[in-house]
Amino acid sequence: MIISENIVLKNFPKELINLKKIALNLWWSWNPRARELFKSIDPFLWDEMDENPIALINSLNENDLNNLLNNKKFMKEYKLVSALFEDYLNTSKIYTDENTLPVAYFCAEFGLHHSLPIYSGGLGFLAGDILKEASDMNIPFVGVGFMYSNGYVKQVIGSDGWQKAENQTINRDIAPIERVLDENGNHLIIQVPFIDPAVYVSVWKVNVGKVELYLLDTDIEQNSPWDRGISSKLYTPDMQQRLRQEIVLGIGGYAVLEKLGIKYSILHLNEGHPAFALFERIRYFIKSGMSKEDAIKKVKETSVFTTHTPLAAATDIYSFEMVGNYFNDYIKELNMDKNEFFSFGINPDDPHGFNMTILAMNLADNINAVSKKHKTTTENIWKSFLEKTGKKIDFVTNGVHVPTWINNELYYKYDEMIGNWIEIQDFEESFDVIDDIENEFLWNMHQKYKEEMIDYINEKVRKKWEEGVDPLVLVAEGALLSSDVLTVTFARRMTSYKRPDLIFRDLERLYSIIHNPKRPIQLIFAGKAHPADNPGKQIIQRIFKICEDPRSKGRIAFIEDYNEEIAKHLIRGSDIWLNTPKIPLEASGTSGMKASINATLHLSTLDGWWPEGYNGKNGFVIGGETSDDEKDAQSIYENLEKIAKLYYERDDVNYPVEFINMQKEALKTITPKFSARRMMKDYLNKFYLPISTKLRRENGQNQKTKK
16 A cells, blocks of 8 residues: 655654644645644744744744644644634535546646745646645546755846746755655556666655646656756756656656545646646556557547647747757557657648647646637637647636735725635625725725835845845835835736736837836836746846836835745735736736735736626726737726726825725725636536546446446
């Protein structure tokens, strides 16, 4: 029997054993009482250790633990949170008339918590939110991904404004992970099937509520130095190594689930990176006695592929020679020749390489884009392929895991006004009561999180000051920001199509707007460029130089090393969330959703999810149906002037009533419609349940035939 082992917290009082269990299950990260319980142990340490309960508990000595045992108030709350945790794990409620068959969810990255830096951005956080919501909805789910020993890049901005990358090594002693052990009590290590020379992976487990996420790690002594590096970095620019990553993720990930005896009926691929799992599934069915044709048919019918790609050029494409070198022996196991094998990855419009997105679409009949607009974009990108195969693209617009991203004040306010609102979070009528929220409450709440955001930024600056950093850099990183000023934030991946510097197109006009003495505005930027994206780094450098420029008067700042922790401060404390992608290159995006469910208003081009979300009263629109840099920049300036007027126009008790009404409209309309609960119900109704019904019917017919 395969079991798992905690790698930390081994010597622990039995009276507090649930504290250890909760710390090793990321359920605590989206349960406010659990978070408050850990914080109450030592608020200062909780902040110092970046709200990581494992790091916090590991810092406690025997005397500290005894003090907790003797603290009646703490123990009372500890027992209550323990009961909530046990009840959560044991609940069997489902949210549909029937339950889906088990789903295996493969993705190259998962954004769950900053103590586990195995993500780069939106794709990872979507995957993490899907696991969390699957757990909340009691969907039988298992995740498969990579343990990146060097995490993703840690962003360091030099005094010249150039992004430098530092390895962000995962500290296994304080990460929420467990070793998976084999039958002999050793760390489970498996060989990736049919790859020559042999590559081995060790297996780790992350508890995400009721869902288990298994992570593959090649950084072990059984592998050569080059092979050890397969899982060291996320999205390596080395195409040979990236191909090997995708082979290990798809084929090795499938083998891990088989070794663990984890049965599932539906394979869901988030993007094309794990698409080789489809071939491995075909091989498994052939090995079980199916013909090749029946195996391919079954894989197509029971696989779901989610594409986030806004451009054909953004897909991973490898030379046939490169792919063939790794699959010579493997192809024989599929009863195919090379031509047939390669045919599954050939794009009719560009047949000069093996395309991972085409592979996924060829071997999955259930394909979805991630917004209604992205569906149209995807159909245009792959028009020839779709016409040739007769396949259809559906859409499931992204959503966010509301309990993870919503602030505590609103969480408890909804408890008070709605009741058990988590259970009905996707019912739009449930949120009509938001109209009754007192202006005083909403404004004071928003100001509280704004002050916390500024304090957080100031603390980062203070630490840099202690290190002797150039004062000009400290100003550029937010030393002069104020909680009394209208705050507009752009926090996304820094790349050209997102146009992070569009707002600077007419600097003189921008300065005239943000330096208005009666209606000042401050701008916050955050985000990383991919290590190989030099144009993205140049955009960061330009923004940083503007932040340092005395003409900006400290009103423009760039926050270094954007991550999940910083994101939570920005989405809760900003007044306006700026989003400027060039249409139609934004597949969906989710940061604006996270901001809106916290009463931060969205200012965006009509791309991604915003055409479905904007109703004229819950945010603002930049430009029109097509992108034009000059016109869009002018639209931003016009919007800023209009927003500043709304923000600074106060009633007798100093509340901006029209601005607050827009905040209420955003909360009311965006929270339910763009929740992960709605998203997962869409996946259930469009894909998981129809596949499950068909499989159950076929199995029933097979059983009758056998009788």
